[in-house]
Amino acid sequence: MNRHVDNDLSDLKDLLLSMGGCVERAIDEVHEGMINKSEKHFDRVREQEKAINKLHSKVDKKCLRILARQAPVATDLRLVLSVVKINTDLERMGDQCMNILHNARDYMAAGGSEVPKEFHEMKRQVRVMVKTALDAFVRQDLALCRDVLDNDDVVDDFRNQIVDSLKLKMKSNPDEMDIYLHLIMIAKNMERMADHATNIAEGVIFVITGDDIRHGRSMTEPS
Amino acid sequence: MNRHVDNDLSDLKDLLLSMGGCVERAIDEVHEGMINKSEKHFDRVREQEKAINKLHSKVDKKCLRILARQAPVATDLRLVLSVVKINTDLERMGDQCMNILHNARDYMAAGGSEVPKEFHEMKRQVRVMVKTALDAFVRQDLALCRDVLDNDDVVDDFRNQIVDSLKLKMKSNPDEMDIYLHLIMIAKNMERMADHATNIAEGVIFVITGDDIRHGRSMTEPS
Numbered sequence: 001m002n003r004h005v006d007n008d009l010s011d012l013k014d015l016l017l018s019m020g021g022c023v024e025r026a027i028d029e030v031h032e033g034m035i036n037k038s039e040k041h042f043d044r045v046r047e048q049e050k051a052i053n054k055l056h057s058k059v060d061k062k063c064l065r066i067l068a069r070q071a072p073v074a075t076d077l078r079l080v081l082s083v084v085k086i087n088t089d090l091e092r093m094g095d096q097c098m099n100i101l102h103n104a105r106d107y108m109a110a111g112g113s114e115v116p117k118e119f120h121e122m123k124r125q126v127r128v129m130v131k132t133a134l135d136a137f138v139r140q141d142l143a144l145c146r147d148v149l150d151n152d153d154v155v156d157d158f159r160n161q162i163v164d165s166l167k168l169k170m171k172s173n174p175d176e177m178d179i180y181l182h183l184i185m186i187a188k189n190m191e192r193m194a195d196h197a198t199n200i201a202e203g204v205i206f207v208i209t210g211d212d213i214r215h216g217r218s219m220t221e222p223s
Numbered sequence: 224m225n226r227h228v229d230n231d232l233s234d235l236k237d238l239l240l241s242m243g244g245c246v247e248r249a250i251d252e253v254h255e256g257m258i259n260k261s262e263k264h265f266d267r268v269r270e271q272e273k274a275i276n277k278l279h280s281k282v283d284k285k286c287l288r289i290l291a292r293q294a295p296v297a298t299d300l301r302l303v304l305s306v307v308k309i310n311t312d313l314e315r316m317g318d319q320c321m322n323i324l325h326n327a328r329d330y331m332a333a334g335g336s337e338v339p340k341e342f343h344e345m346k347r348q349v350r351v352m353v354k355t356a357l358d359a360f361v362r363q364d365l366a367l368c369r370d371v372l373d374n375d376d377v378v379d380d381f382r383n384q385i386v387d388s389l390k391l392k393m394k395s396n397p398d399e400m401d402i403y404l405h406l407i408m409i410a411k412n413m414e415r416m417a418d419h420a421t422n423i424a425e426g427v428i429f430v431i432t433g434d435d436i437r438h439g440r441s442m443t444e445p446s
Contacts, residue, residue: 019368021354053437053438054438056437056438057435057437057438060304060435061435063304064301064304066302067294067300068289068296068297068300071290071294073291074291077287077290077291078287081283081286081287081290081307084304084307084308085307085308085311086310088308091259137362167400167401167404170397170400171397171400174393174394174397177390177393177394177397177400181390181407184404210285212280214276214279214280215276215277215279215280
């Protein structure tokens, strides 16, 4: 077997980790910007998103080159295919940060003042999920993948609590409806980031075990 | 070159088209269910979504097998990689139909009666985008890809108009807030389906030209 592929796969992992770092920073910066009403932080989100997009194209190009030149098989092939998908998930997380940024700015423009404290904990959970999913990828660690999948339910619960509480506030303060609507959109965007982290964990499980658990069945089952 | 790959790629295209057909039917059925308040139509959405998920796993497995056994290159390789991504987009569209179903049921439970007529035209546009994206894929037709990209702006405008109009209604009828909130979520889910159709068109452009237009730059540019 041609083990030049090892160097290529190692480069690919490094690129994906750089991208993950950008996503983590974008999550931090958009949250800081929202809390502190700070354009400086929002500018940094935009910078991170540009970097994410650049890496997105680069990772796809690298995967294509590895498949064309090395024709990897078995675990190596599953790794490259999973990177293609993880790459998409990370890029979408960048988009979600930009969506949050737009909603946060509209929230401020509509007169929103203090972001409800539940958002801090939800952001923390999402951030942990992204970091854990990337750690699971680097270490090829099934236990970490399971942690991510478990945390997804926690984030869903957070989202439901936040949305329910915001709906009640909307009803008692219809004049501030726009403010609460933007917060609901932010909570939904955060929950979608958690979904992408879950996709990454499922991708890592596929690399390690060859099992496709996305729809509750194995890829080794009869098709 | 091993042209066994031609048969495999042809099978792969057929699988993806079957999946696209399921997505189109799911869009029709969820809309009918919403308009007619009919559980019968919602049951059919659930059936289509199950079929979509089954095909999703099958297509991924087939792509993996083609890459492992045939080691395709150039256009064939780009085609397989694009199918991996289009497969994800179609599966997510199935998820969106299920999200619309849940919101439509909550909308009815909250006392919602007639669905605003703008939804019919928005659904029609989204349906056209999905069909055109799949036609573009089958015929490998750049002009059809461009049609999809142009239509995405039309759907975005629809979503904005619908959301603005619903917000006004919410303000004048705060008691019916839940009803309008569910409709806003449905409009947002429909717009996300249009985004997935756009992703498919971008993927087809990549197969035909080798150009990655997703972030406004070419994959042949220096990295």
